[in-house]
Amino acid sequence: MRWTRVSRGAAVSALDLEPGWARALLVAVSLAVGVLSIHAALELARRARTVSTAIGLRWLAGAAAVVGVGIWSVHILSLVDHPLPYPLGEHPLGTFAVWAVAAVTALCGLGLVSGRVMTWPRVLCGAAGLGAALASAQAAALLAPGLRPGIEWHVSVLAWAVAVAALGSVAALSLQFHARAHPRRDEKGARILAAALFGAALVVSQQLVIDAAALPTQTYSAYESALPVSMLAALASFGAIALLSVVLLLSSVEARMRTALRRSQGELQRLSFRDPLTKLPNRLMAEGTLAEAAQEAESDQGRFTVLFANLDGFKPVNESMGHGGGDRLLRAVASRLKAHAKSRDLVAHLGGDEFVMIVRGNARADEMARLSVRLLEAIRQPCRVGGREAAVPASIGVALFPEHGPASSLIAHAEAAMRAAKANGGASWCLFEPRMMTGAREQVELLQDLRGALEQGQFELYYQPKVHAPSGEITGAEALLRWHHPKRGIIGPSVFVPIAERFGLIGAMGNWVIDEACRQARAWRDQGLLMRVAINLSVHQLRNPELVDRIVETLRQHQVNPRLLTFEVTESAAMEDADGTMATFEKLAEAGVHVSIDDFGTGYSSLSYLRKLRAVELKIDRSFVLDLASSSDARAVVDAVIKLAQALGLKVVAEGVETEEQHHILRTLGCDELQGYLFARPMPAKALAVWAIEDVGPRALDFRDSLYQITSPGALH
Numbered sequence: 001m002r003w004t005r006v007s008r009g010a011a012v013s014a015l016d017l018e019p020g021w022a023r024a025l026l027v028a029v030s031l032a033v034g035v036l037s038i039h040a041a042l043e044l045a046r047r048a049r050t051v052s053t054a055i056g057l058r059w060l061a062g063a064a065a066v067v068g069v070g071i072w073s074v075h076i077l078s079l080v081d082h083p084l085p086y087p088l089g090e091h092p093l094g095t096f097a098v099w100a101v102a103a104v105t106a107l108c109g110l111g112l113v114s115g116r117v118m119t120w121p122r123v124l125c126g127a128a129g130l131g132a133a134l135a136s137a138q139a140a141a142l143l144a145p146g147l148r149p150g151i152e153w154h155v156s157v158l159a160w161a162v163a164v165a166a167l168g169s170v171a172a173l174s175l176q177f178h179a180r181a182h183p184r185r186d187e188k189g190a191r192i193l194a195a196a197l198f199g200a201a202l203v204v205s206q207q208l209v210i211d212a213a214a215l216p217t218q219t220y221s222a223y224e225s226a227l228p229v230s231m232l233a234a235l236a237s238f239g240a241i242a243l244l245s246v247v248l249l250l251s252s253v254e255a256r257m258r259t260a261l262r263r264s265q266g267e268l269q270r271l272s273f274r275d276p277l278t279k280l281p282n283r284l285m286a287e288g289t290l291a292e293a294a295q296e297a298e299s300d301q302g303r304f305t306v307l308f309a310n311l312d313g314f315k316p317v318n319e320s321m322g323h324g325g326g327d328r329l330l331r332a333v334a335s336r337l338k339a340h341a342k343s344r345d346l347v348a349h350l351g352g353d354e355f356v357m358i359v360r361g362n363a364r365a366d367e368m369a370r371l372s373v374r375l376l377e378a379i380r381q382p383c384r385v386g387g388r389e390a391a392v393p394a395s396i397g398v399a400l401f402p403e404h405g406p407a408s409s410l411i412a413h414a415e416a417a418m419r420a421a422k423a424n425g426g427a428s429w430c431l432f433e434p435r436m437m438t439g440a441r442e443q444v445e446l447l448q449d450l451r452g453a454l455e456q457g458q459f460e461l462y463y464q465p466k467v468h469a470p471s472g473e474i475t476g477a478e479a480l481l482r483w484h485h486p487k488r489g490i491i492g493p494s495v496f497v498p499i500a501e502r503f504g505l506i507g508a509m510g511n512w513v514i515d516e517a518c519r520q521a522r523a524w525r526d527q528g529l530l531m532r533v534a535i536n537l538s539v540h541q542l543r544n545p546e547l548v549d550r551i552v553e554t555l556r557q558h559q560v561n562p563r564l565l566t567f568e569v570t571e572s573a574a575m576e577d578a579d580g581t582m583a584t585f586e587k588l589a590e591a592g593v594h595v596s597i598d599d600f601g602t603g604y605s606s607l608s609y610l611r612k613l614r615a616v617e618l619k620i621d622r623s624f625v626l627d628l629a630s631s632s633d634a635r636a637v638v639d640a641v642i643k644l645a646q647a648l649g650l651k652v653v654a655e656g657v658e659t660e661e662q663h664h665i666l667r668t669l670g671c672d673e674l675q676g677y678l679f680a681r682p683m684p685a686k687a688l689a690v691w692a693i694e695d696v697g698p699r700a701l702d703f704r705d706s707l708y709q710i711t712s713p714g715a716l717h
Contacts, residue, residue: 027203029077030073030074030077030078030203030206031199031200031203033070033073033074033077033199034070034073034074034198034199034200034202034203035195035196035198035199035200036070036195036199037066037067037069037070037071037073037199037202038067038070038172038194038195038198038199038202039191039192039195039199040063040066041063041064041066041067041070041106042063042172042191042194042195043063043191044059044060044062044063044066045059045060045063046191060107061107063106063107064103064104064106064107065103067102067103067106068099068100068102068103068106069099070199070202071098071099071102071106071134071137071138071141071202071206072098072099072102072141074138074202074203074206075098075138075141075206078206078207078210079145079210098137098140098141101137101140101141102134102137102141105130105134105136105137106130106134124170124174130166130169130173131162131163131164131165131166131167131168131169131170131201131205134165134169134202134205135158135161135162135164135165135166135205135209136162138161138165138205138206138209139153139158139161139209139212139213142209142210142213147215151213151214151215152213152214152215153212153213153214154211154212154213154214155212157208157211157212158208158209158212160208160212161205161206161208161209161212162205164201164204164205164208165201165202165205167201168197168198168200168201168202168204168205169198169201171194171197171198171201172194172195172197172198172201173194173198175190175191175193175194175197275348275349275351277327277330277331277349278330278331278334278349279334280334280338280347280348280349280355281346281347281348281349282348282349282350282351283348283350283351283356285346285348286346286348286350286356286358286411287411289346289348289358290306290358290407290410290411291407293358293360293401293407294401294406294407296360297401297402298402302361302362303361303362303363303400303401303402303403304358304359304360304361304363304400304401305358305359305363305368305398305399305400305401306356306357306358306359306398306399306400306401306410306411306413306414307356307357307359307368307371307372307375307396307397307398307414308354308355308356308396308397308398308399308411308414308415308417308418309337309354309355309356309357309375309379309394309395309396309418310353310354310355310394310395310396310415310418310422311333311353311379311392311393311394312392312393312394312395312422312426312427313392313393313426314326314329314353314392317329317390317392321385321388321390325385325390328383328385329383329385329390329392330349330353332383333353333355333379333383333392333394334347334349334355336375336378336379336381337355337357337375337378337379339378340371340374340375340378341357341359342359342360342361344360344361345357345358345359345360346358356411356414357375359371365398365400365431368398368400368431369398369429369431372396372398372429373429375394375396376393376394376396376427376428376429379392379393379394380392380393380394380427393426393427394426394427395418395419395421395422395426395427395428395429395430396418396421396428396429396430397413397414397415397416397417397418397419397420397421397429397430397432398414398417398429398430398431398432399411399413399414399417399431399432400431400432404432412437413432413436413437414432416432416436416437417430417431417432417433417436418430419436420433420436443499446491446495446496446499447499447503449485450483450496450499450500450505451505453483453485454508454509454512458483458484458485458486459481459482459483459484459509459512459516460481460482460484460684461479461480461481461482461513461516461517461520461685462479462480462481462482462682462683462684463477463478463479463480463531463533463682463683463684463685463688464477464478464480464675464680464681464682464683465477465675465679465680465688465701466478466534466653466673466674466675467673467674467675467679467701468672468673468704469666469667469671469672469673469674470667471702471704472701472702473701473702473703473704474679474692474701474702474703474704474707475532475673475704475707476531476532476533476534476566477531477532477533477534477688478533478534478535478536478568478675479513479516479517479520479533479534479535479536480493480682481493481497481509481513482682483496497509497538501538501540506538506540506541507540507541507544510537510538510540510541511550513535513536514535514550514551514554515554515558517533517535517565518554518555518557518558518560518565519558520533520685521533521558521560521564521565522558522559522560523685524685524689525560527689527693528693528708529689529692529693529703529707529708530564530706530707530708531564531688531692531707532563532564532565532566532707533564533565533566534565534566534567534568534596535565535566535567535568536567536568536569536598537567537568537569537573538573539570539573542569542573542574542577542580542581542584543577543580547584548584548587548588548591551565551567551588551591551593552591555591555593561592562591562592562593563592563593563594565593565594566593566594566595566596566616566617567588567593567594567595567596568596568597568598568619569581569585569595569596569597569598570597570598570599571597571598571599571600572599574597574613581613582612582613582614585613585614585615586614588614589614594616594617595613595614595615595616596615596616596617596618596619596653597613597615597617597618597619598619599619599621600618600619600620600621600641611648615650616650616651617645617650617651617652617653617672617673618641618644618645618650618651618652618653619652619653619654619655620638620641620642620652620653620654620655620671621655621656622655622656622676623656624637624638624641625638625654625655625656625657625662625666625676626656626658628661628662628665628666629659629661629662629665635665635669638654638665638666638669638671639669642669642670642671646670651672651673652670652671652672652673653671653672653673653674653675654666654671654673654674654675654676655675655676656675656676657674657675657676657677657678657679658676658677658678659678660678662676662678663678679701680698680701681698683698691703692707
């Protein structure tokens, strides 16, 4: 009941080893090939659970191919270990068929124990089937040499081979399943042990299959000259070990790359929810936490609170300390807010100088009031930045869920409450009230209407005359933008210009004003009126590097003398970027237009910059003119501004003149030009032309004779 053999000495002489050493070496090589193949197959098969079905099938097919290599190699090495008294060879197609059968049976078995959903019955059935299939493949491999007349099988020994293969499969795959079910344990160690058990079962079952085969005395190999077993043995040992090692190496490299990719993806995901400056959660994470808190509160019939904090006056501090200092200040504020948050609360940085705190729990309004006071006190504490101390107070808005609306509106409502706190002077907190959103809704509606106002021709320029103080003659006019809203009527610039600046519409609007003012100046000139026009420039227009070129092109297009235009820039806008303003003023002066500093006295002008600016006039803010008759301080300020302007060779214009007493004081102090309701309200261009040419107007004032003379530089003074 054994394979017919010859003496071992002759069979192993080529190995130059004693028979015992030769057998031990062959068994060791067989075991190494078996363990390597199963380990590589398990490495590949485990990836089938983490990818799509199509790719998973490819991983399984690769694992099955590797198992096929292992079974075939162990089979060839077992033939060398059991030499026959005649040359032994294999048919090429039969050799390939052995590998194919082994691979297909392995694919079926591995398919049962792969995938996301695993159960013990499925593992046991799959392992038992895989073991039986492996033993069957080993038995079928003995058909490849084409032994004639054939093999007589000893069923009992063959049954032991099947049992050993099945038990090895069960033990190995059970370990693999247990490692998957408990990922915190050493999954790699379990996989190596499983491969060792499976590889050992593969070698032992192959030996039993060989022992289960008995050959008649006159047996011979039909394919002895096709593929000699000695050549296949070298391929089965060195070639198989090299191939399987490469597969394991590639699998390990792929696993490391996949791990690195997952780590990178996790880091990117983490960063996408974090603000890089303060390391706090960002708006995206705040909104996710808000939705989670709302869901929890709704299920428990509970509450939570949103606090919206915004720093007061952060911009000038940021500019004075530089952006680096401003960043350190923001990080300090973030740290102080976080120090007052509980473990389940969230502090997020929304951007700029805006922060949000989401406070979980059934906190009452009075508790949130006390928390807001503590936060305000913490934020206003001085922070040492670059050797200097900086203290910036804050305003906080509070909104409660569910009292103040759904979760989707809570941040907006808290922000509206914060704006109300700022409107009340800042450095305070405010609880949300529904009326606070009225202004916000109105702004949204105005923004929607404003986007199409320019295309629909709803804007018009009104003109308010400027009066020469000593003579009372009209010398020019300031162009003031009005919006003819189809439903709201005429809307002044103080309402819609801030919206246009905030949402990026001021550029197109400012260009239209310049073009329309030049067109009107040309139209007046054609009527015989040389009216000087003043136009307001916003800080956004000053930042546009193409501003001066556009002005020059517009003047050329309408054939208007540059000296007919005066551009007014507020003092605060001019000082926001003093160096940039100086460069823009220089270009405007070179273009031939006049420049005026508007609202003088309300900003923080540096006299050194004021002296260098290419301006021709200062315009005193109306707040000082309003108190001239009743405040000696206001009178002293106006007197100082006029003297300063005269020292610098600048003309002085006072706006907001509404009474004769104000008129008299300004003339006495030496003001050059006046503007206000005392003389005329802003009016359409046609009305101003009728007043100038036909002397029909709101007040008996003369237009300066030079306004009717031929356009020349001398006639415009």
